[in-house]
Amino acid sequence: MPRSRRVPAALLAALLLPTVLSAPPARAADRHPSVVSGRPAPWTPHVLDGTVRAIAEVGGTVVVGGDFSRVTAADGGATLRRDNLFAFERGTGRISSAFAPGLDGEVLSLAPGPDGTVYVGGRFRAVDGERQSGITRLSVADGARIPEFTATLDGGWAGRVVEHAGRLYVGGRFSSVNGVRRTAVARLDAGTGAVDPDFDITLSHARSGPVRLQDLALSPDGRRLVVNGTFTVADGRRRYQIAVIDTSDRVARLSPWSTEAFTAACDHPDMHTYLRQMDFAPDGSYFVVVTTGGPDPARGLCKTATRWEATDRPDARPTWANHTGGDSLYSVAVTGAAVYVGGHQRWLNNEHAHKEQGPGAVERRGIGALDPVTGRALPWNPGRVRGIGVEALTATADGLYVGSDTEDLAGEYRGRLGMFPLAP
Numbered sequence: 001m002p003r004s005r006r007v008p009a010a011l012l013a014a015l016l017l018p019t020v021l022s023a024p025p026a027r028a029a030d031r032h033p034s035v036v037s038g039r040p041a042p043w044t045p046h047v048l049d050g051t052v053r054a055i056a057e058v059g060g061t062v063v064v065g066g067d068f069s070r071v072t073a074a075d076g077g078a079t080l081r082r083d084n085l086f087a088f089e090r091g092t093g094r095i096s097s098a099f100a101p102g103l104d105g106e107v108l109s110l111a112p113g114p115d116g117t118v119y120v121g122g123r124f125r126a127v128d129g130e131r132q133s134g135i136t137r138l139s140v141a142d143g144a145r146i147p148e149f150t151a152t153l154d155g156g157w158a159g160r161v162v163e164h165a166g167r168l169y170v171g172g173r174f175s176s177v178n179g180v181r182r183t184a185v186a187r188l189d190a191g192t193g194a195v196d197p198d199f200d201i202t203l204s205h206a207r208s209g210p211v212r213l214q215d216l217a218l219s220p221d222g223r224r225l226v227v228n229g230t231f232t233v234a235d236g237r238r239r240y241q242i243a244v245i246d247t248s249d250r251v252a253r254l255s256p257w258s259t260e261a262f263t264a265a266c267d268h269p270d271m272h273t274y275l276r277q278m279d280f281a282p283d284g285s286y287f288v289v290v291t292t293g294g295p296d297p298a299r300g301l302c303k304t305a306t307r308w309e310a311t312d313r314p315d316a317r318p319t320w321a322n323h324t325g326g327d328s329l330y331s332v333a334v335t336g337a338a339v340y341v342g343g344h345q346r347w348l349n350n351e352h353a354h355k356e357q358g359p360g361a362v363e364r365r366g367i368g369a370l371d372p373v374t375g376r377a378l379p380w381n382p383g384r385v386r387g388i389g390v391e392a393l394t395a396t397a398d399g400l401y402v403g404s405d406t407e408d409l410a411g412e413y414r415g416r417l418g419m420f421p422l423a424p
Contacts, residue, residue, distance in 0.1 A: 027220045027282045030395035032335040035369055036420040038382045039410060041399070043074050043093035045086075046415025052403030055394040055417075056110035056118055058140045061096065063087045063118050064417060065107025066392075066403065071095060072415075085120065087140060090398075101143040102128045103136075111161045111168075113190065116140050119168060121158030134158045135170060137193075151193025153177055160215050164222040166190045171213030171227060184213040185227055187252065199252040201245055203231035208272045217278040217287055223248035224255070224310060226287055228275040241273050242289070244312075259316040261306070262291075266298030274302055276343075277393075279334045281372065286310055286319070288339050292328035297354040303328055305341050307375060320375030325350030325358055333393035333400060338369040338378055340400060342390025348377040366390060367402065382410035382420065398422055 050068030057063075065085045072079050074093045080086075084107045087099040105124030113119050120136050127136045127145050134153030137146040156174030163169075168190040170177070177186045180195040187199035203211050213229040225245040234243040235254040241262045244255035262275060271294065280287045286309050293302030303326060306318035322341075329343035341348075348368050350361035357363070362377050366384040370377060384390075385408035392403030399421040402409065409418040 030333065030335040030397075031282050032337045032395065032422060034423055035338050035378060035380045036400045037423045038380060038420070040382070040402075040412060040414055040418040041421050043091065044401075044414065044417050044419050045074055045088050045093050045095055046072050046407075046413075047417050048072060048079065048415055050416070051388070051391060051405040052416045053106070053108055053391045054110040055392045055401045055403050056112050057090065057394070057396045057401075058112045058118050059116060060090050061087050061099075061140045062090050062401070063099075063110055063140065064403065065110050065120065065122065066416075067106035068416070084122070084124075087143075096143075099138075099140060099143040101138055101145070102126075105157075108172075109158060109160045111163045113137055113163055117146060119161045119163055119190075121161040121170065121172065123157040134172065134174065135161065135193075148191060149193045151178060151188050151195075154179065159213060162216060162218045163190050164218055167196065167222070168193075169216055169218060169225060171216040171229070173210060173212035184211045184229060184231070185216065187247075198250050199247075201252060201254065202235050203227075203229070203233070203243075205233040206230040206272070207232060207241070212272065214273050214275055215277050217280055218247075219280050219284040219287075219310065220282060221284055224284070225252075226278055226280075228273065228278060228289065230272045241275055246312075256312045256314050257316055258314045259308075261301055261316075261318060264298065264300040264302075266293050266300050266302035268294035276329060277331045279332045280310070281334045282336050284310060286372075288332050288334055290329035290332045290341055290343070292330065292343070293326075297326070303345075305329055305332065305339065305370060305375070307339070307372070321351075322348055322370055322375045322377070323351040324348060325353045325361060326355040328389060330389045330391050331393040333395045334372070335395045335400075337372075338380070339372050339375075340367070340369050340393050340395070342367045342393050342402065342404070344386050344389035346386070366404070366406075384409045 048070040053066040087096040103124040107122040109121040111119040134157045137149035153174040154176040159172040168188040187196040216227045228242040244257040246255045306321045324345040327345035331342040333340045347361040348364045352358035366386040369380040385406040387406035390404045394401040402418045
């Protein structure tokens with residue numbers, strides 16, 4: 001396997017499609033001893049239209065969100081109406097008849113909550129006819145809105161929600177939560193939705209348009225929060241499109257961690273940011289960032305996956321970078337055995353060419369896996385019809401869920417949703 005290439009300082013830069021850290025204990029859900037199988041499980045339901053954008057497992061139930069209206073069981077049968085959200089039984093794929101909440105807009109993010117609940121973030125204004133904008137908490141058993149959770153986003157939407165130890169982190173585009181001023185990121189009481197006054201990080205000076213968060217990732221121990229988006233300043237200090245927030249104490253503070261790696265203008269003028277999803281390793285020692293970009297060749301970190309060590313180092317540089325050679329990556333999930341990436345890509349290991357397969361590049365249509373240490377592509381290569389791309393990758397204790405806008409996964413019909421189980 002070729003050795004990884006450390007990215008020189010002169011090449012550090014990167015891309016967004018408009019739309020929308022002592023080592024902690026490993027997460028049980030994705031502490032995989034091996035790479036998942038290359039064959040998807042036969043029991044996942046099919047989503048018949050739109051796009052799957054978020055997947056979360058809550059106990060024995062899998063909740064799926066996105067922009068869609070029709071689903072059906074793996075073996076066919078009746079087509080069921082489900083507006084942007086549905087649930088099914090893990091292992092059998094049986095679609096829940098009780099979980100059918102009415103949301104009047106697309107779902108962008110899901111996070112498991114306590115007591116059999118799920119947090120939902122997205123571009124909706126009401127839940128089952130009740131006014132609640134951008135974020136809600138639902139019972140997985142029957143889809144009912146949890147009335148004690150009263151959070152609502154003022155003038156915007158939530159693109160990412162993450163819960164840990166009674167705290168709910170929310171990122172997206174909004175100017176306030178429950179009437180309390182918070183720009184693009186907030187921390188809430190996970191039970192009531194009340195705004196946490198001890199988390200008041202100011203993001204400003206957007207590259208383009210309003211300040212918005214594209215993604216956030218929380219370390220498994222809850223002590224470090226990474227955020228990316230359109231901002232170039234955080235709490236008065238330069239943080240170009242990405243910042244780390246120290247959440248280890250009661251009052252959250254900006255970490256000294258910083259990088260100039262994403263400063264190059266390698267995206268299209270209409271894009272707000274070219275950074276996409278991020279995910280921490282199960283032990284919290286590092287995180288991975290994936291990016292998109294514009295149509296033209298560009299130097300830097302556009303259309304790449306990069307590994308970053310979870311330290312407080314200023315002027316940080318990636319440990320490794322894997323280039324697609326001109327195609328976007330949208331999603332990432334890090335397990336003990338692999339870094340899974342999904343998007344619109346045709347190749348990985350393709351740092352020497354643009355829109356063609358260069359020296360050393362390997363074909364990985366729409367989905368692939370990287371070695372966590374070297375960053376080079378692993379042999380795992382199920383393939384899929386690329387479409388716009390994979391927008392949801394969720395690792396669980398028994399495999400990897402994939403959500404997208406296409407129907408072919410590993411050469412099989414799997415309607416916009418699939419699951420690769422851990423190999424025996």
